[in-house]
Amino acid sequence: MEIRYQEEMIRTIGSLMAADQLVNRHVLAFGHCHATEVMIDHLLDRGVRVNGILDNNRSKQGSAYQGIPIVPPQAVRQLAGEEAIVLIATRYYEPMAAQLRELGFAGDIVKVVDYNSFAEYSVSDDAIRRKTERMLRGTDTLKAIREQYRQHHLVVCPHDALGDVYAACSYLPAYCARQQIRETAVAVVGHGCRQVAEMFGVDQVVVLDPVQMDELVQAIIFHHEDNCLIAHHDRPYTDNLIRYLDRHFMSFTDYYKYAVYGLGKDAEPVRPSRIAPFDNRANLARGRSVIIAPYAKSVVQPPRSFWDELVKGYRQQGFQVYTNVVGDEAPLPGTIPLTLPINQMIRAVEYAGHFVGLRSGLCDIVSTADCRKTVIMPDCIYSTTRFKVADFFALPGWEQIII
Amino acid sequence: MAQGLDECDYVLLLPSHDDQLNGRIKAAFERKLQGRKGAVVEGEAARDLLKLYELYEYSGKVIIGSFDQPWGRKLRNLLDTGIADADTLIDDVILGAL
Numbered sequence: 078m079e080i081r082y083q084e085e086m087i088r089t090i091g092s093l094m095a096a097d098q099l100v101n102r103h104v105l106a107f108g109h110c111h112a113t114e115v116m117i118d119h120l121l122d123r124g125v126r127v128n129g130i131l132d133n134n135r136s137k138q139g140s141a142y143q144g145i146p147i148v149p150p151q152a153v154r155q156l157a158g159e160e161a162i163v164l165i166a167t168r169y170y171e172p173m174a175a176q177l178r179e180l181g182f183a184g185d186i187v188k189v190v191d192y193n194s195f196a197e198y199s200v201s202d203d204a205i206r207r208k209t210e211r212m213l214r215g216t217d218t219l220k221a222i223r224e225q226y227r228q229h230h231l232v233v234c235p236h237d238a239l240g241d242v243y244a245a246c247s248y249l250p251a252y253c254a255r256q257q258i259r260e261t262a263v264a265v266v267g268h269g270c271r272q273v274a275e276m277f278g279v280d281q282v283v284v285l286d287p288v289q290m291d292e293l294v295q296a297i298i299f300h301h302e303d304n305c306l307i308a309h310h311d312r313p314y315t316d317n318l319i320r321y322l323d324r325h326f327m328s329f330t331d332y333y334k335y336a337v338y339g340l341g342k343d344a345e346p347v348r349p350s351r352i353a354p355f356d357n358r359a360n361l362a363r364g365r366s367v368i369i370a371p372y373a374k375s376v377v378q379p380p381r382s383f384w385d386e387l388v389k390g391y392r393q394q395g396f397q398v399y400t401n402v403v404g405d406e407a408p409l410p411g412t413i414p415l416t417l418p419i420n421q422m423i424r425a426v427e428y429a430g431h432f433v434g435l436r437s438g439l440c441d442i443v444s445t446a447d448c449r450k451t452v453i454m455p456d457c458i459y460s461t462t463r464f465k466v467a468d469f470f471a472l473p474g475w476e477q478i479i480i
Numbered sequence: 481m482a483q484g485l486d487e488c489d490y491v492l493l494l495p496s497h498d499d500q501l502n503g504r505i506k507a508a509f510e511r512k513l514q515g516r517k518g519a520v521v522e523g524e525a526a527r528d529l530l531k532l533y534e535l536y537e538y539s540g541k542v543i544i545g546s547f548d549q550p551w552g553r554k555l556r557n558l559l560d561t562g563i564a565d566a567d568t569l570i571d572d573v574i575l576g577a578l
Contacts, residue, residue, distance in 0.1 A: 172540035196537040200485075208536040298534045301551045314537045315550035320576040321558065325568070339557035 080374070082190045086116055086166060089189045090123070093162075098185070099125045102160045107131040107177070108167040109147050110460055116166040116189055117143055129156045131163070133176075134323075134463060153182045160184070168192035194291045195314045208295075215289075215296030222283055222293075226262040229281060231305040235294050235312050237266035237287055238374065239273050239419070239438025240470075244333040245308040246277035247346035252306075252338040266290045269403075272419040273442065276349035308337050311460075322462045322469075329470050348445045355424035359399070359415055366397040366429035368415060372406055373437035379453060379480045384409050387433065399429070401439065426450070436470050444472060451476040485539050489516040490578065493526040493533075494545045501566075505545035508570050512578040545574060 093099050104125060106113050109132045117127050121143060130142060131150040140147050148156070150173075153163070161184040165173050170188045175198055177186055194211070197204050222231065232249060234242045242265055253261060262281035263274045271282045285293060294313050297305055310332035311319045318336045321327060327335070334340050371384055388411045391398045399415040400408035401422075408414035417425050422439065423446045426432035431449040434440045440452055452475045454467035462469070467479055485491060492509045494502040506520055521529060533542060534550045547555040547569065555573060558564040564573075 171537070175540055196540075198537075198539055200532070200538050204538070205532075205535070212535055295536070298551045307552050313552060315534065315544075316553045316555075317573055317576070318554060318558075320573045321564065321569075323576055324572045325564070327563070335561045335563050336554060336557050339554070339560055341561060 082112070082192065083115060086112070086190050087119060089187070090116070090119060090125075090164075093187065094123065094125070098162060098187075102162050103128045103156060105129050105131055105153065105156060105161060105163045106145075107150065107163050107165045107173045108169060109134070109137050109142060109458075110167050111455075111457060112166040112190065114142055114457065116164065117145065120164075137458070137463065150176055151180060153177060153180055162187060164189050166190050171196045171198045174198075193314075194288070195295065211292055212295045212299050215292030215294070216300065218285070218289055218293045219296045219300070219302065222262070222264065226260075226281055226283075229260045229262040229304075230256075230258040231262050231264060231302070233264045233290075233294060233297065233305065233307045234270060234274075235266070235290055235307060235309050237270060237290075239269055240329075240441040241309060241438070242270040242273045243438060243441040244310075244330055244346075245337070246274050246279060247330075247348075248333050248338050248340060248344065249277065249279075249308075250347050251340050251344040255338075255340065255344075264290070264293065269419060273438075276351050276420050276442075277347065278350045306337075308333070310337060319460070319462075322459075322464060326464055326468070328468070349420075349423070349442075351420060352423050353418065353420040355417075355421050355428045357425075357428060359413065361399065361415075361425070361429050362397050363428055364430040365395065366399060367391050367431040367433060368399045368401055368426055368429050369409060369412065370401040370432070370434035370437065370439045371409055372401075372403075373435045373439075379435070379455065383453075383480055385411075388412055391431075396431070401434075422446075436466060436472075440472060440475075444475075449476070450474075451478060454479045456480060485541050487517070488519045488541060489513075490518045490541050490543055491529075491539075492518060492520045492543045492545050493529050494520065494522045495526045495530045495549050496546050501547075502545065504566070505570055505574060508567075508575055509543070509545070509578070512571070512575050514578075516578075540577075543575060543577065547574075 104127050109130050120127055127145050130145055130147045131153060132147050137147045138149050163186045166189040174186045234245050263279045264283040265271055265274055266285055266287050271284045274282045298315055334344055388398050388409050398412040400412040402408055402414045402416055422443050426443045426446045427448045432443055433451045435453045452472050454477055456479050457466055459466045459469040496502055544550055555569050
């Protein structure tokens with residue numbers, strides 16, 4: 078779960094608690110996913126009892142999270158009285174809310190996080206006007222991009238996620254060769270994603286903020302933009318590729334290879350070609366250091382005790398222990414904070430000798446590094462599918478700890 | 481026409497000119513409805529509703545019966561690469577919500 082969404086979730090729950098909206102009520106969550114788990118953990122930390130998790134996925138029904146049963150949405154009739162409240166922390170708020178109303182639930186339904194600017198279940202004049210204005214803003218952005226890159230094949234990476242951009246860029250040369258595309262421009266969200274694209278030798282990179290990107294994507298869809306590809310395994314809403322994963326397994330990287338780019342089995346991803354040397358301003362000990370990356374946007378954070386034990390173990394073996402931090406992220410206790418440009422990461426972990434990362438896009442970035450690599454995989458399912466994160470985001474050749 | 485969504489559980493739009501494909505999807509849709517109330521919209525009316533859908537997702541009841549539409553849908557890649565056959569894509573992806 079991205080930090081900004083987590084902060085929004087905490088604000089929403091704080092507002093509900095300040096208004097006594099979660100007191101003496103049946104509290105239900107809808108949709109068992111990572112964000113819901115984070116929300117439940119937060120609610121439990123604040124002393125709020127959660128009575129049930131509603132979920133349409135039959136494979137999850139009957140199990141539990143934190144002792145809270147996962148039940149079919151129809152159970153809302155039994156679990157929810159007049160004082161019930163359903164909290165939704167997934168990007169499927171609109172369909173979930175509609176389903177609850179169809180089931181006859183008349184209580185409060187709260188969108189805890191506003192994930193999805195593409196959906197609004199209304200055909201009112203006002204909704205159409207606002208969405209038209211949004212699309213027109215995206216059209217302006219598209220025009221500005223096309224003024225700069227008239228002939229380029231525009232590859233849009235719509236999500237602010239390093240691993241998604243890594244996967245998209247790693248198969249981009251094979252896609253261009255197959256489609257006989259000579260020039261590409263890549264649009265990304267944020268400068269971290271820009272750096273990832275540049276590692277693959279992409280010179281023409283357009284950097285947008287998340288709102289601009291959503292608007293651009295909508296304009297591209299609406300206008301059927303020619304010479305353009307939205308390169309993502311799960312977005313936008315018009316593509317339903319991810320539904321394949323409801324019943325059939327396909328790994329994250331294979332999604333890009335087969336589903337996003339339509340490449341054959343023989344297609345190979347390229348390795349990053351622009352890797353900067355490690356400047357070692359932090360004076361790491363060569364081969365006797367470990368860089369730990371404990372932060373990830375989209376997977377469950379292990380308990381602090383896990384990291385404490387990990388750090389303790391490395392220190393006892395005489396390693397210098399570093400925490401890779403960005404922005405206001407705190408280093409793990411007993412470690413040295415280390416902030417590096419993304420294009421130095423491969424050489425940095427090779428110099429250190431060992432990298433340990435919670436599964437995130439950073440793991441993709443250092444995946445070609447020649448050193449000892451360990452990935453921490455949370456023991457949970459990916460998004461709304463029935464497949465484990467460890468299987469979907471598998472990193473062949475890595476040591477793996479599932480927690 | 482979009483206002484009529486409230487009366488159905490699912491609305492299948494068939495915007496393609498491929499009558500054979502439309503027929504396969506329509507048959508699978510009717511088979512999977514299993515007592516739920518569905519409507520099928522074809523031809524120009526389907527394409528009008530599709531155009532609105534390309535402006536924003538205005539309903540969760542709308543199912544677009546196509547491998548390639550709305551713009552940006554890439555299901556045909558799974559077909560062309562041999563990862564999945566048409567029946568699998570129709571049953572498990574296009575009509576996966578049912």
